[in-house]
Amino acid sequence: MSTRAHPVWPKLRLLALLAPGLGVILVLIGAVAWIALAQSFGLHNPMGEDRLTLDHWEKMLDRRLYLRAVGYSLWLGFAAALISVALAYPLAIWLRRPFRGSALVSAVLQAPLLVHGLVAAFLFVNIIAYHGLVNQLMVALGVWAEPRQLQNDRNAWGVLILQVWKNLPFALLVLSGSVRAIGDDILDAARDLGAGAFARFRRVILPLSLSALQAALTIVFIGALADYSFQVIAGPTNAQSLAQLMVFSRARSWHEAAVVGVTLMVLSLLGAALIAVLSRALRLRGVL
Numbered sequence: 001m002s003t004r005a006h007p008v009w010p011k012l013r014l015l016a017l018l019a020p021g022l023g024v025i026l027v028l029i030g031a032v033a034w035i036a037l038a039q040s041f042g043l044h045n046p047m048g049e050d051r052l053t054l055d056h057w058e059k060m061l062d063r064r065l066y067l068r069a070v071g072y073s074l075w076l077g078f079a080a081a082l083i084s085v086a087l088a089y090p091l092a093i094w095l096r097r098p099f100r101g102s103a104l105v106s107a108v109l110q111a112p113l114l115v116h117g118l119v120a121a122f123l124f125v126n127i128i129a130y131h132g133l134v135n136q137l138m139v140a141l142g143v144w145a146e147p148r149q150l151q152n153d154r155n156a157w158g159v160l161i162l163q164v165w166k167n168l169p170f171a172l173l174v175l176s177g178s179v180r181a182i183g184d185d186i187l188d189a190a191r192d193l194g195a196g197a198f199a200r201f202r203r204v205i206l207p208l209s210l211s212a213l214q215a216a217l218t219i220v221f222i223g224a225l226a227d228y229s230f231q232v233i234a235g236p237t238n239a240q241s242l243a244q245l246m247v248f249s250r251a252r253s254w255h256e257a258a259v260v261g262v263t264l265m266v267l268s269l270l271g272a273a274l275i276a277v278l279s280r281a282l283r284l285r286g287v288l
Contacts (some may be wrong), residue, residue: 017030039258077225178212
């Protein structure tokens with residue numbers, strides 16, 4: 001009589017071990033997602049009777065403010081993700097092997113993780129204010145004849161700088177482990193075959209760390225897409241993010257705020273899926 005376990009039992013055992021933690025997370029996230037989705041269609045009305053309707057979606061889709069918030073949030077999310085990863089990759093390669101002072105450099109680069117977003121936003125605003133440090137320095141050096149308005153700029157460069165500053169350590173942590181796992185023998189072999197620094201990065205480091213790259217892009221994109229604190233303090237006055245619009249809409253209608261919340265969730269999923277599809281396509285086409 002065979003004593004070999006059925007192939008399905010290890011999978012069931014793994015699910016049973018994950019159930020206490022993962023199950024609670026899925027239930028909580030699922031409940032929140034369901035309530036937001038139901039409220040966007042007129043159900044779970046906290047102020048009156050439930051009525052299944054598409055009116056709230058139609059109202060939001062007809063508003064230019066909503067469409068501008070979608071475009072603005074997508075731009076900010078993708079820009080922050082791409083810039084953060086582009087800066088984190090060379091740093092991860094530089095810190096791949098320990099050297100004198102590397103621990104100090106790593107600690108400095110990870111310092112933003114210890115600073116709350118609200119604190120960072122207020123410090124940044126004070127530095128670039130009309131009479132802040134940057135304006136005073138530029139005037140003292142003779143670069144500018146008089147102080148300039150840098151706070152809450154219309155192009156949202158201040159918010160983008162804050163997003164990159166805050167998310168760069170996350171991207172660096174994700175990429176560092178993958179880059180450090182690449183053996184020296186692989187890189188030495190590529191170097192012996194005539195591959196330059198960029199060729200080694202493109203043909204060796206990037207393909208072997210593609211999963212980490214995908215994870216870093218996804219994490220930073222979702223975080224920047226749904227950010228509220230940086231936007232409300234240092235963001236432009238001519239544009240609202242989806243998070244701002246959701247808070248603003250809540251005072252008028254819970255259902256309209258739920259529409260914005262569902263939009264954030266859908267865009268997060270679509271953005272993560274797009275990053276995964278592009279990564280797979282580049283690998284299959286031999287680009288990486």
